[in-house]
């Protein structure tokens with residue numbers, strides 16, 4: 001791999017236009033304040049590097065991310081303001097991941113709990129190891145999910161499944177997560193990174209950057225508005241793509257019975 005970049009509690013390696021972002025805060029890769037800053041810088045880096053067309057986020061070692069740093073909560077005891085700051089700052093980074101105009105795939109290699117699942121849910125797609133453990137156990141701490149989990153879990157699965165998982169702190173494996181639509185696919189741990197790489201490369205190496213970005217924008221914005229507004233957003237983005245070199249190339253390639261070679265223009 002080339003292009004390795006180090007940030008606080010995470011690092012990025014780039015290969016074949018795919019950035020592999022490793023969260024690295026041993027032993028459990030928890031999301032401490034330092035991890036939030038590191039992730040924010042890391043996401044800015046992958047957003048601004050024009051070589052990168054897709055991103056895979058995973059955890060270094062045996063954990064994906066075991067949640068927010070519970071030990072840091074002690075210093076915010078009895079302070080609503082400090083509690084709010086922890087939530088709002090982490091939510092902002094996760095929103096930045098969700099709004100990235102490059103597809104982000106979470107490769108869930110182990111414990112993916114609390115803030116870890118919230119980060120995974122902010123990604124555009126998720127591949128889990130069968131052996132992974134996914135859950136929102138915050139009620140065990142007398143809390144609720146605070147990095148977007150109460151909102152994204154219900155949207156990704158459904159209201160009753162989200163309430164069941166959050167209210168019981170139930171932890172589920174990769175296969176069950178797949179069966180409720182929480183992850184796209186669950187595979188044995190040994191196959192996880194290859195599966196994530198294949199998915200990332202199927203997009204990064206085959207599609208135009210312009211239609212990738214437009215797809216993410218249409219789906220993200222559409223889920224935040226009415227269906228009619230969503231159709232209008234889609235029509236505008238579709239029309240803009242009509243003026244691109246890549247659209248001409250895609251259509252000509254079809255007619256000439258060859259594979260399109262997009263230039264991201």
Ligand SMILES: C/C=C/C(=O)SCCNC(=O)CCNC(=O)[C@H](O)C(C)(C)COP(=O)(O)OP(=O)(O)OC[C@H]1O[C@@H](n2cnc3c(N)ncnc32)[C@H](O)[C@@H]1OP(=O)(O)O
Pocket residue numbers: 027028030066067068069070071111113114115116137138141144145146147
């Ligand atoms: C808004 C967001 C809120 C949240 O995210 S709240 C946090 C939600 N997450 C959790 O409640 C998970 C808590 N952790 C666990 O349940 C377990 O751990 C695991 C299932 C993840 C792993 O269990 P095992 O394999 O037996 O390892 P181990 O000895 O429990 O953990 C290894 C070290 O990691 C520390 N650790 C684990 N999770 C956290 C955490 N979330 N915050 C701070 N430290 C954590 C432990 O304390 C320990 O450390 P040491 O070796 O020094 O005893």
